[in-house]
Amino acid sequence: MKTILVIEDKTEVRENLAEILELAQYRVIQAADGRKGVELARSDRPDLILCDIMMPELDGYGVLHILGKDPDTAGIPFIFLTARIDPAQIRSGMNLGADDYLTKPIDDVDLLHAVELRLKKSQQSRSQSTIDGLAGLLEALQQPAGTSYPCVRFAKKQLLYAEGNGPMALYFIQYGQLKRVKTDPQGNTLITALSKGGDFVGLAALLLNMPYTESAELLTDAQVCTLPKAEFLRLLTSHPDIAAYFMRLLAIELTQRDERLLLLAYQPVRKRVAEALLLVQRTFYSPADAVGTDQLPPSQLSLTNPAMSLSRENWSQLVGASPETVIRVLGDLRTEGMLELSGSQITLLDSDRLARLKH
Known part of the structure; x- marks a missing residue:
């Protein structure tokens, strides 16, 4: 029987979660605060931890940080319980090693599915060392x-x-x-x-x-x-x-x-603008460099001759010159037939000539 530790300061929520898990044939141990949760995790070595984020004394991030530094508890699957989904909050938990998030009020089916999935992945991790090489x-x-x-x-x-x-x-x-x-x-x-x-x-x-x-x-x-x-x-x-x-x-x-630093330090603005244009093209719009395009939204798929779109601020930061200077150089390159300008969109017409400007 798998053991699950529920760390939650609200008694009603904690007992409700425990009841659902026990009905699904899990052994459940409970902690009403983060400090007690850390003690139980170290003494009982649960197979999975469900932990609230906002708690007095020691919050969920503190619990995960402490357990993550202990070799005996670092590998325990950890699911956060939260009243709201906030990208910054999720990122903090991810950085510390959280495996998943469940949003309150927690649906019974979602709870059991998340627990089952994480326990299954943990078992696979132990049996085949999580990842078998680079591929x-x-x-x-x-x-x-x-x-x-x-x-x-x-x-x-x-x-x-x-x-x-x-x-x-x-x-x-x-x-x-x-x-x-x-x-x-x-x-x-x-x-x-x-x-x-x-x-x-x-x-x-x-x-x-x-x-x-x-x-x-x-x-x-x-x-x-x-x-x-x-x-x-x-x-x-x-x-x-x-x-x-x-x-x-x-x-x-x-x-x-x-x-790139050498280019920015010693090359004139015209050459830096040319390099910035080519850098954006080959990084974001070159089919040869595209990776995982089957996972991209349609608006981000590579095109044969795309209209590149960056803000004036971003072009300025790429070139290392004022927006006014960059716009003036872009205007010169348009006059010379190397690119087209349409608002914030730039279409390269002669990449070979731009590349020669770098040398």
């Missing part, structure tokens, strides 16, 4: 939301993480577009990299074990999956092919960043 990891991350790793939908302009924060997870973009930005003390912002569906984000800080040196902001609506730090590090140590893959990704990322 298994990539396949798991591209599954529909909630079936392998926690996935959350983000809205345009939401932050995935902020500069200066410590990394708690590796992020995988199932679909959507993202920019990574760095801001200097004067408030000037530079886009350091662009990411799309199929890309990992936050790798350098996680591997180097240092705070983020940039922020990650969504350019479009997106769906992002989270690979918790502890799980990621375990995969690196247990699967040499996964470790080699991410070391290669890190080397490529750092090399590309160095090249």
Whole structure:
């Protein structure tokens, strides 16, 4: 018989959950606050934990953080109970390693389905070490939301993480577009990299074990999956092919960043504008580079000759020049027949000539 720990400060809610679970032939232990919940998790080693977020003394995040640092309890499936779904709240829980969320009032069928699913996945994890190599990891991350790793939908302009924060997870973009930005003390912002569906984000800080040196902001609506730090590090140590893959990704990322910084430091604005146009084209609109396009919404599918759309602010941050300067250069390139402008949309007409401008 599987044991489930229910941590919930509201007696009526806690006892109702316990009654439903006991009817389904689970053994249930109860805790009325986070501190007692941690004690029971350590003494009874439950097969799964259901935990409220907002509690006195020690909230749900504190419970998950403490248990996640203890090797004896870190692997216990953990489901949060919450009165409302908030993307920022979900992201915090995902970063700490939460497996799922249930929204109050909790439907009986939803409760039992979530518990059954997480117990089943936990059993599979123990029997086959969760992921069987790199191919298994990539396949798991591209599954529909909630079936392998926690996935959350983000809205345009939401932050995935902020500069200066410590990394708690590796992020995988199932679909959507993202920019990574760095801001200097004067408030000037530079886009350091662009990411799309199929890309990992936050790798350098996680591997180097240092705070983020940039922020990650969504350019479009997106769906992002989270690979918790502890799980990621375990995969690196247990699967040499996964470790080699991410070391290669890190080397490529750092090399590309160095090249981009050199371009911004020494090249005139005209060349920087050309590079920015080509960077956006090959990152977001090149069919050859598209990854996982079967999972993209129709509005984000690659096109043969697409109209690229970014705000004046984003073009300015990509080029490292004022919006007025960037607009003037774009106007010159239009006059020379290299592109078309229509409001915020840009269509490249002669990518070869733009590429030659870089040299």
